[in-house]
Amino acid sequence: MIDEAHAASAVRFEGVTKTFVERNQPTHVLRGISGEVPVGKTLTLVGPSGSGKSTLLSLCNLLLTPDEGQVYINGREVRQWSIPKLRQTVGMAFQTPTLFPGTVQDNLELGPQLRGERLKNPEEWMEAVDLPANLLGRSVEELSGGQRQRIALVRTILNGPSILLLDEVTSALDPSSTQVVEKLITDWKAKSGAAILWVTHHLDQARRLGDITWYVEAGELLEANDTKTFFTRPETEQARSFIHHKDAELDDTDGGGEEA
Amino acid sequence: MSLLSLSLTLAFVAVAFAVALWQRLGIERDIVVSVVRATIQLLIVGYILKWVFTSKSSLYTVLMVLIMIAVAVENARRRGRQIPGVWWRLTIAISLTTFVTIGFLLLVRIIPWTPQYVIPLSGLMTGNSMVLSSLFLNNLVSETKNRREEVNVLLSLGATPPQAIRHVVNRAIRTSMIPTVDSMKTTGLVQLPGIMTGQILAGQDPVTAVRYQLLILFAILSAAAITSITLGYMTKNSLFNRHMQLLQAFTHREA
Structure with a gap:
């Protein structure tokens, strides 16, 4: 199912819909989203809370299955992949880092261990994210919030993904930790050439780090543009008022962090 | 133990029942149901076992x-x-x-x-x-x-x-x-x-x-x-x- 015409897109959505049913109440989380993210580009996803951004990310590594439509990763539909291989190729990091009891090294080794491999160079990875190597033997209980998120990210990227899904990874962090995590990701991206899908509440972050930006509201992709154009000349009324509203909010609260 | 002496042990049930009523525990019904069930079930099982034990198959x-x-x-x-x-x-x-x-x-x-x-x-x-x-x-x-x-x-x-x-x-x-x-x-x-x-x-x-x-x-x-x-x-x-x-x-x- 390799599709030559779109081989250059890292991620491509074709008319995906997703509906959750809870207590017999259907919620239409995604209502027919189509779009693509080229290889090596960073897509920043913005929009109100509950608009379906996180759900869209989860379709890329098949943690959720679309009800309708297709999701192509490197030209191959997600359901045609070997699923562990897909999830190794499409790495994912969450808002709250979940670390397992044990040492930092134990946590870094999780990915390789699943495939019966050993992590060869944990010290180099620590160095790459600006953490001291002597942290490796420490219990994860001793880490700060920013350190935890960095460890969770390293754990994901040492799996060697070519696409990285980031779901509000800095919204629980203070400004200086946010900066460190942003740098970690941009440095890694520069080296690896991976594509990134970055859901963020922080409009300034979306503006600084994106090549392209999507505005998602109520499960629909209302606007897709290159990031610069999106923030200087938004085309839709909804995007314009969202940016305006968020900028006003930024003055007193620094923007992010309210999405559960 | 005769059936008569067994029936005297119902006094235990009566105590539990009285406490439940007195303290309004709301489990009076459950007590009665479980006592009746336990009695009937065990008696039936007893007779079935007796019959199974004596049969050769x-x-x-x-x-x-x-x-x-x-x-x-x-x-x-x-x-x-x-x-x-x-x-x-x-x-x-x-x-x-x-x-x-x-x-x-x-x-x-x-x-x-x-x-x-x-x-x-x-x-x-x-x-x-x-x-x-x-x-x-x-x-x-x-x-x-x-x-x-x-x-x-x-x-x-x-x-x-x-x-x-x-x-x-x-x-x-x-x-x-x-x-x-x-x-x-x-x-x-x-x-x-x-x-x-x-x-x-x-x-x-x-x-x-x-x-x-x-x-x-x-x-x-x-x-x-x-x-x-x-x-x-x-x-x-x-x-x-x-x-x-x-x-x-x-x-x-x-x-």
Whole structure:
């Protein structure tokens, strides 16, 4: 199912819909989203809370299955992949880092261990994210919030993904930790050439780090543009008022962090 | 003990009932229902056993054991409603436990193939296996819900469902076996086990009674291990769908 015409897109959505049913109440989380993210580009996803951004990310590594439509990763539909291989190729990091009891090294080794491999160079990875190597033997209980998120990210990227899904990874962090995590990701991206899908509440972050930006509201992709154009000349009324509203909010609260 | 003296023991029931009424515990109805049920069930079983013991055919023994297993499965099933196909997994786990433990006792000729031995001991194994299955399923469901983020992290690192759920299953096995192991440590010190009490009351020499009690304790311990490990092995794949996602029933915290 390799599709030559779109081989250059890292991620491509074709008319995906997703509906959750809870207590017999259907919620239409995604209502027919189509779009693509080229290889090596960073897509920043913005929009109100509950608009379906996180759900869209989860379709890329098949943690959720679309009800309708297709999701192509490197030209191959997600359901045609070997699923562990897909999830190794499409790495994912969450808002709250979940670390397992044990040492930092134990946590870094999780990915390789699943495939019966050993992590060869944990010290180099620590160095790459600006953490001291002597942290490796420490219990994860001793880490700060920013350190935890960095460890969770390293754990994901040492799996060697070519696409990285980031779901509000800095919204629980203070400004200086946010900066460190942003740098970690941009440095890694520069080296690896991976594509990134970055859901963020922080409009300034979306503006600084994106090549392209999507505005998602109520499960629909209302606007897709290159990031610069999106923030200087938004085309839709909804995007314009969202940016305006968020900028006003930024003055007193620094923007992010309210999405559960 | 005559039926007349047995009926005098209803005084115990009367005490419980009076306390419940007096303190308005709201369990008066349950007390009556359970007393009536226990009486009728045990009387019927007593007559059935008497009849099975006197008949020469092993068929009835086997039938009794199978019925006990079926009732045990039906009982434990409610704990694992969220797990698809839980009833046949329970059937395998509880049957295996009963057949292996009783089979071993028969094989090494510790007990003879007579209904007097096979039926009550099978009942004990089946019953323990049932209680342990309920505990295990309960633990598995709540552990999976509480640790769903961990499971999702492992899945998103490329874990297969068994890899992603293994630590959860192991915890559920451990917590469901703890009561069995712990109760062995104090057995005899706090209270004499039921079987031993019954044997001593029936006039058996206490030392002989202890031997049987030990046999039963050891068998129960292995029954607990066999049940939880078999169930754990069989359920670890059933918590996921074909796209290696945790089933939706486990993606929300318990209310």
